[in-house]
Amino acid sequence: MYNITLIPGDGIGPEVTDSARKIIDATGVNIKWDVVNAGASVYEKRGVLVPDEVYSSIEKNKIxxxxxxxxxxxxxxxxxxxxxxxxxDLFANIRPVKKINGLVTPFNDIDLVIFRENTEGLYSGVENQRDNDTAEAIKIITRKASMRIAREAFIYAKNNNKCKVAVVHKANIMKLTDGLFLDCVREVSIDFPEIELQEVIVDNMCMQLVMNPSKYEVIVTTNLYGDILSDLCAGLIGGLGLVPGANIGNDIAIFEAVHGSAPDIAGKNLANSIAVILSGAMMLNYIGEKEKSNLIINAVHKTISEGKYLTKDLGGTASTTDMTDAIIENLR
Structure with a gap:
């Protein structure tokens, strides 16, 4: 039996995590869910954003x-x-982006994974107010963080028969920070001579992804660029509601959708739960339940390709419950 922490979250969070939980349980995997919560809804009731029991549960269960x-x-x-x-120290943010048959999008052959450094860079929010008219943000890039995210990307590529890893940077202008990141990726690439290293400046990568995304298989980049590129790539396959995510550290992993809490449709049984469901599939693969993970992925793809039970954001009229039930049926 696996002990796993479940944090429902805010807005549509309780609905989409309940959907994912039902589908995961329908595979037959033996999970004891430890349900704790954090966020705005908890703050309103208890005056604290993250209660102690959330930390305790995460540190006990690790998943x-x-x-x-x-x-x-x-x-x-x-x-x-x-x-x-x-x-x-969940240093690797991993976001797979894969085209699902049945959805009309500009491209039919998108299948890439973004490895985003998750702990430093501009996105970490180190800011100062120098005076009333001047604010500054500090971009910190370290060799340790850069080397380990680069290695994760190359190991993934090797283990999944990928031929290319693209490093995305702005080292032509940010010669010290992005320059260090680029140098670290180059250094790691030496240990993987069978994998081609593609070096792409971030603005050019944005153009390339909307013109010819099939050129890329694995992307490794810094924190802020990774956040922006993953949203861009989500748009190429039908939206944020289809993109799962994992935050991986040395001994703790948190799996979550890329999208936000969508309070405008919360409680209306309208939310698309695919991103959280696929995040759950990533979680099962992480704990060694690869067969059950593939069952979920295949059932999701079958449900979407059939086109009968799609939520509004995917062009249909189905409710969250309708889509969940259809995916469970397709598990069989």
């Missing part, structure tokens, strides 16, 4: 399935998600 969380404006952390990634 987490998490819904989207809203950080209230004007109090607490800049971002609960960023705080958890830094607290537990």
């Amino acid at each position: 987490v399935l998490k819904g989207p969380i809203t950080t209230p404006i004007g109090c607490g952390f800049r971002s609960i998600n960023v705080m958890l990634r830094k607290k537990y």
